[in-house]
Amino acid sequence: MIQLEHLTKEYNGVRAVNDLTTEIPDGEIFGLLGPNGAGKSTTILMLTGLIEPTSGHCLIGGLDVARDPIRVKQQIGYMPEDVGFYASLSAEENLTYFGRLYGMDTPACKERSAELLSLVGLDGVTKDVGGYSKGMRQRLGLAKALLNDPAVIILDEPTANLDPQGVADYRRIITEVARQGKTVVVSSHILEEVSRVSTTVGILSKGRLIAQGSWRDLARDLSGRADTHVTILVETRDPMPDLVHPDLVSINYEHDRRGVVIVASSDIRDAISDSLALAGIRIRSLSREGLTLEETFLSYYQVAG
Amino acid sequence: MARNGLTTIAAKEFFDHLHSRKFLLIFGILLIVAIVGMIGGISDYNKNLEDYNKHQSTIDSPLSSYMAEKPSILSVFSSVATYLVFVGGILGIAMGFDLVSKEKESKSLKILLSHPVYRDEVINGKALGGIAALAGALFVVLFIALATLLVYGIVPDGNELILIGIFGLASFLLIFAYFAIALFMSTIMDESGSALIYTVIIFIALSALIPTLASTTVTELVIGNPPELPRELIDQMQQPANTSEVSGVTVTFASKGNNGAWDEFGERMQAYSEKRQMVYSTLALFSPTMNYDAITSAVTQQYSSRAMVIGSRGSTTTTAAFSVGTSGDVGLEDLLYPIIASIIALLLFPVVFFGLAYLRFMRLDVR
Numbered sequence: 001m002i003q004l005e006h007l008t009k010e011y012n013g014v015r016a017v018n019d020l021t022t023e024i025p026d027g028e029i030f031g032l033l034g035p036n037g038a039g040k041s042t043t044i045l046m047l048t049g050l051i052e053p054t055s056g057h058c059l060i061g062g063l064d065v066a067r068d069p070i071r072v073k074q075q076i077g078y079m080p081e082d083v084g085f086y087a088s089l090s091a092e093e094n095l096t097y098f099g100r101l102y103g104m105d106t107p108a109c110k111e112r113s114a115e116l117l118s119l120v121g122l123d124g125v126t127k128d129v130g131g132y133s134k135g136m137r138q139r140l141g142l143a144k145a146l147l148n149d150p151a152v153i154i155l156d157e158p159t160a161n162l163d164p165q166g167v168a169d170y171r172r173i174i175t176e177v178a179r180q181g182k183t184v185v186v187s188s189h190i191l192e193e194v195s196r197v198s199t200t201v202g203i204l205s206k207g208r209l210i211a212q213g214s215w216r217d218l219a220r221d222l223s224g225r226a227d228t229h230v231t232i233l234v235e236t237r238d239p240m241p242d243l244v245h246p247d248l249v250s251i252n253y254e255h256d257r258r259g260v261v262i263v264a265s266s267d268i269r270d271a272i273s274d275s276l277a278l279a280g281i282r283i284r285s286l287s288r289e290g291l292t293l294e295e296t297f298l299s300y301y302q303v304a305g
Numbered sequence: 306m307a308r309n310g311l312t313t314i315a316a317k318e319f320f321d322h323l324h325s326r327k328f329l330l331i332f333g334i335l336l337i338v339a340i341v342g343m344i345g346g347i348s349d350y351n352k353n354l355e356d357y358n359k360h361q362s363t364i365d366s367p368l369s370s371y372m373a374e375k376p377s378i379l380s381v382f383s384s385v386a387t388y389l390v391f392v393g394g395i396l397g398i399a400m401g402f403d404l405v406s407k408e409k410e411s412k413s414l415k416i417l418l419s420h421p422v423y424r425d426e427v428i429n430g431k432a433l434g435g436i437a438a439l440a441g442a443l444f445v446v447l448f449i450a451l452a453t454l455l456v457y458g459i460v461p462d463g464n465e466l467i468l469i470g471i472f473g474l475a476s477f478l479l480i481f482a483y484f485a486i487a488l489f490m491s492t493i494m495d496e497s498g499s500a501l502i503y504t505v506i507i508f509i510a511l512s513a514l515i516p517t518l519a520s521t522t523v524t525e526l527v528i529g530n531p532p533e534l535p536r537e538l539i540d541q542m543q544q545p546a547n548t549s550e551v552s553g554v555t556v557t558f559a560s561k562g563n564n565g566a567w568d569e570f571g572e573r574m575q576a577y578s579e580k581r582q583m584v585y586s587t588l589a590l591f592s593p594t595m596n597y598d599a600i601t602s603a604v605t606q607q608y609s610s611r612a613m614v615i616g617s618r619g620s621t622t623t624t625a626a627f628s629v630g631t632s633g634d635v636g637l638e639d640l641l642y643p644i645i646a647s648i649i650a651l652l653l654f655p656v657v658f659f660g661l662a663y664l665r666f667m668r669l670d671v672r
Contacts, residue, residue, distance in 0.1 A: 041672075048419050050671045073421040080419075084412025088321070100313040101420040144416065 001026055002152060002183060007056035009042050016042040018207035029178045031198030032187040039207040040187040041081065044156050048078045060152055077150035081157040083141035087130030091122055091140050094129055095147055102148040116143035121169055134161035142170060153177060154185045159193050171197055231289040232262040232269055237282040245271055310422035311430045318434025322400055331396045332442050338388035339446045343453040346381035378461045379468050379605045385450060386601040389476050390594055394508055397480040400439065401487030402504050403497035404431045405666065410496060415671055428666040432488060432659060439480050447473045467637065468604050475600040475651065482593040482654035483508060489662040512594035519588040528580050532573040538566055593654050596647040603644045
């Protein structure tokens with residue numbers, strides 16, 4: 001289990017993470033969501049023992065990360081967002097070196113490396129890591145994170161540079177390791193990706209955890225709030241005049257004014273239809289969009305902001 | 306699981322250095338200049354030895370007892386030291402300037418520190434790997450130098466081997482000093498390019514600026530000009546004169562005249578020289594290059610006047626003191642005593658800069 005207790009980190013008096021308290025049970029895939037600057041990476045750096053909190057504690061498996069970093073690091077596998085390796089070494093040599101740092105002997109390192117490189121689709125690649133694409137490095141990063149068979153896997157923006165096949169492989173691997181009872185923490189701003197793999201989501205905004213729960217629960221909780229904003233798409237055969245309505249929040253016309261995206265505080269589809277018919281504009285389609293992942297997410301920020 | 310972070314990191318760094326193109330290139334240059342220096346030194350040594358043997362065969366000459374000093378094998382290393390002071394410094398810098406900054410640039414530092422290793426294991430391992438590679442390189446250079454001696458039929462005795470060992474140790478400390486400076490810059494800079502530039506600036510300051518400041522002209526600006534010879538003594542000198550030598554400085558004085566004035570002038574000169582020597586020696590302590598010069602000069606020119614111990618090559622021109630020099634063979638203690646400050650100073654450079662690098666690395670913000 002991962003426990004964060006009033007975790008706070010300040011940089012030059014500015015709170016990057018502010019009084020963060022939560023628990024992540026074993027076997028969960030926890031998605032840490034938030035825009036740039038929300039405090040995701042800082043939280044992860046504190047979880048991995050790379051930086052110390054200004055106050056509060058991170059506990060992994062009951063061990064305080066700041067007080068017992070070596071034992072904690074034995075239990076975790078970490079892949080940073082900007083994953084870096086030794087360019088003059090091959091993937092196997094990199095993994096063997098890191099394996100030695102976990103106390104594994106060289107034959108065990110080589111055996112584990114071969115297994116993991118096959119898992120992430122890098123088997124048979126013998127060139128030095130310096131010649132790898134970003135996607136290949138990310139695959140290698142995932143292999144590195146699994147090297148010591150950790151109980152907790154912490155991944156920062158794991159799919160940022162992956163191709164569709166790489167993303168599919170990543171999802172398969174993460175789902176499999178969670179099935180084995182391991183805890184996975186995934187930090188990302190790609191909502192779709194988090195919703196696909198995460199069992200629980202925590203949303204960070206300005207260093208604060210503003211929501212946590214399963215994605216389904218989160219969406220349900222938000223539905224009332226999201227219903228107050230309606231997105232309406234209109235397509236017409238003729239160019240539209242300016243539309244005016246008291247409930248209009250925003251309106252974005254296409255270049256030829258034959259399409260428009262309207263956000264309103266109520267469902268004003270009838271009013272729009274009447275106005276367009278009165279102006280002699282032929283309507284091709286008029287629809288209300290459902291609550292998207294992005295809208296749910298943004299709605300939280302509007303509340304938090 | 307056994308804790309083996311230090312040895313794992315040190316071993317990786319060591320082999321990284323051995324496979325590094327820059328290390329191999331500079332090491333190759335170092336080997337070439339060492340061999341060329343040795344051959345030149347051996348040639349001079351053989352010539353001096355021949356002169357010595359000639360003097361021995363003409364022992365009847367009244368001057369023969371003064372001039373007949375058998376040349377030291379260590380003099381062969383004098384020209385090696387001249388090259389080593391420059392190429393060795395560059396080697397130390399080349400091996401240290403990107404040790405930490407390259408990991409910052411490639412983002413591998415974050416990955417490395419996320420492993421179960423203490424930060425001190427990382428910085429110590431990097432330093433140990435570098436030191437081992439430097440020591441190995443220097444050992445090879447000294448081994449080849451000794452082999453060259455043997456090829457030319459010159460066999461050093463036990464004392465000479467000890468002195469060669471001291472020479473090797475001083476050379477190692479010099480290279481280690483610049484390695485530690487480069488490592489320190491590597492920990493405080495985010496980019497290897499900046500670390501290299503600042504290290505080179507420090508190298509120039511320590512190996513060229515300080516010797517320049519310590520030179521006669523600059524020192525005289527600080528402590529003033531040497532005392533002038535009084536007019537009455539100059540007048541006396543117009544008369545037919547005898548010559549006398551005081552520690553290598555030839556002073557001409559009248560055969561008869563004011564001995565008190567001469568004594569007074571001598572005392573003033575003595576005080577001035579001591580003051581100048583003190584300024585020079587103090588400044589020299591702040592330069593690994595000058596300390597190295599002092600040590601290697603003492604080792605390789607062990608039969609020279611004691612007053613010549615501090616700085617005798619290149620820009621570090623010696624200020625001859627008025628103290629009477631001792632000629633002839635000297636014991637190890639006699640040899641080390643005048644240069645003990647230089648040895649300690651040369652030892653302090655790597656200690657201080659590695660200590661700073663250590664402290665900086667332990668507090669490094671990894672984001």
